[in-house]
Amino acid sequence: MCYTGGGVSTTTSAALNKIVRILRAETDASKLKKMRTSFNNSFYRFSTTSDVESDRYTGSLSEGESKMLNLSVTKSLSKITLLVITLAIMLTIISCKNDNLVSPEEIIHLVRHDCGNGKWGFRDTTTGEIVVPCIYDYVNNFSEGLASVGIGSITNRKYGFVDKTGKEVVPCIYDYVNNFSEGLAYVRIGNSANGKYGFVDKTGKVVIPIIYDNVFWFSEGLAAVEIEEKCGFIDKTGKVVIPLIYDGAYPFREGLAYVRIGSIIDGGKYGFVDKTGKEVVPIIYDAVWNFREGFATVRLDDKWGLVDKTGKVVVPIIYDYVADLFREGLVIVGNGNSANRKYGFVDVKTGKEVVPIIYDAVFDFREGLARVRTGPQKWGFVDKTGKEVVPIIYDIVNDFREGLARVGIGYSGNRKYGFVDKTGKEAIPLMYFEASDFGQDFNGKARVWLRLENGTSRTFCINKQNVEVPCN
Numbered sequence: 001m002c003y004t005g006g007g008v009s010t011t012t013s014a015a016l017n018k019i020v021r022i023l024r025a026e027t028d029a030s031k032l033k034k035m036r037t038s039f040n041n042s043f044y045r046f047s048t049t050s051d052v053e054s055d056r057y058t059g060s061l062s063e064g065e066s067k068m069l070n071l072s073v074t075k076s077l078s079k080i081t082l083l084v085i086t087l088a089i090m091l092t093i094i095s096c097k098n099d100n101l102v103s104p105e106e107i108i109h110l111v112r113h114d115c116g117n118g119k120w121g122f123r124d125t126t127t128g129e130i131v132v133p134c135i136y137d138y139v140n141n142f143s144e145g146l147a148s149v150g151i152g153s154i155t156n157r158k159y160g161f162v163d164k165t166g167k168e169v170v171p172c173i174y175d176y177v178n179n180f181s182e183g184l185a186y187v188r189i190g191n192s193a194n195g196k197y198g199f200v201d202k203t204g205k206v207v208i209p210i211i212y213d214n215v216f217w218f219s220e221g222l223a224a225v226e227i228e229e230k231c232g233f234i235d236k237t238g239k240v241v242i243p244l245i246y247d248g249a250y251p252f253r254e255g256l257a258y259v260r261i262g263s264i265i266d267g268g269k270y271g272f273v274d275k276t277g278k279e280v281v282p283i284i285y286d287a288v289w290n291f292r293e294g295f296a297t298v299r300l301d302d303k304w305g306l307v308d309k310t311g312k313v314v315v316p317i318i319y320d321y322v323a324d325l326f327r328e329g330l331v332i333v334g335n336g337n338s339a340n341r342k343y344g345f346v347d348v349k350t351g352k353e354v355v356p357i358i359y360d361a362v363f364d365f366r367e368g369l370a371r372v373r374t375g376p377q378k379w380g381f382v383d384k385t386g387k388e389v390v391p392i393i394y395d396i397v398n399d400f401r402e403g404l405a406r407v408g409i410g411y412s413g414n415r416k417y418g419f420v421d422k423t424g425k426e427a428i429p430l431m432y433f434e435a436s437d438f439g440q441d442f443n444g445k446a447r448v449w450l451r452l453e454n455g456t457s458r459t460f461c462i463n464k465q466n467v468e469v470p471c472n
Contacts, residue, residue, distance in 0.1 A: 132166040144180040170204040181217040208238040219251035242277040254291040281311040289324035297324045315351045328365040355386040367400040390424040402438045428466045
């Protein structure tokens with residue numbers, strides 16, 4: 001069902017996170033369980049609820065764009081190949097995305113400090129004082145007021161937690177610990193292949209016995225657990241609230257959790273249960289993504305669509321690609337093989353195609369408009385009716401922010417940037433060799449770079465009338 005290991009995740013690039021999300025429905029960690037021994041503590045937690053909050057790109061690659069992996073290719077790979085790729089990605093990025101990621105305010109003042117000689121502690125950035133002593137061989141960022149720490153070599157390390165005063169509130173006696181989520185953290189005694197998992201609270205008390213073969217973190221009050229390759233859910237008292245009858249179970253989101261019957265290698269099927277254990281979305285799908293804003297992406301017979309929380313199919317399962325995230329009520333869909341796929345948009349509530357599936361690449365909607373590309377490199381914008389409101393003539397475009405979008409024509413050092421409004425009018429001429437978006441750190445202004453006739457350049461800020469103004 002899941003992986004655990006002797007460490008905690010680092011930040012993953014958006015591209016790799018997207019790959020992980022695609023692979024997650026194809027990869028059954030319980031089937032890979034026997035492979036874990038040789039990796040010992042190298043693995044980090046492999047999340048099936050990975051989020052990507054950055055702008056998302058969907059489309060084929062053109063010659064001047066970076067050669068990112070085309071995510072769609074993974075969907076056509078064999079199941080065995082998917083398992084191998086998943087392992088390679090996990091070893092390469094040694095990373096994951098957990099729902100209980102560190103909040104920004106928790107890392108502003110206390111940061112990990114390399115004390116030399118392989119020892120780590122925490123330093124207060126405001127005073128420079130070492131507040132967590134330099135006695136640990138491993139430290140992780142604070143989450144929910146506590147940070148995981150480890151003592152010993154990587155092959156014989158024991159983990160626990162310290163608070164912000166440096167007090168070791170959970171002793172370093174465990175072979176693995178995960179960040180706290182909803183007040184509890186799961187811990188492991190024993191190795192990753194045969195060890196047992198349970199949960200401790202912030203005083204170090206074992207509140208849920210260490211008896212499980214695998215667990216996920218708590219999400220919406222419940223945690224998925226596994227015993228003898230059967231999965232279900234427990235509450236924070238350790239009571240089983242959804243019986244351990246599934247072959248896979250994953251964290252709740254928006255009141256529902258997806259579960260699996262059967263192995264993915266043998267054609268396992270997915271659906272969703274609510275917190276009472278009721279199967280609200282039938283377990284008939286070959287793959288599913290988590291619910292977001294009331295809808296979930298599902299796959300059946302190599303076609304994709306969307307279902308709502310009653311299990312009703314709201315976007316027909318007829319597409320070769322459906323994004324698992326969407327903005328402003330529209331979802332990206334695509335048809336065709338990965339090399340020649342065309343993209344458009346569907347209204348998630350009506351299932352109607354509102355932007356025709358004719359574009360080589362698209363981005364999500366922002367401020368009512370979406371970037372689209374036709375041909376090798378030309379970009380413009382469409383509205384929610386599919387009308388091309390900004391002509392597809394630009395070599396580069398950014399999303400609209402505060403009513404204007406940065407656009408550029410030309411390549412490399414000869415490119416010129418300006419801004420268009422939502423009618424397609426060039427509100428600020430393409431005269432700058434670089435420009436930031438409006439509102440990007442400059443309080444409603446944009447920073448621009450202008451090349452002068454003598455070959456030098458200057459940078460300054462402009463308002464939306466292209467008048468120079470102070471940046472602060």
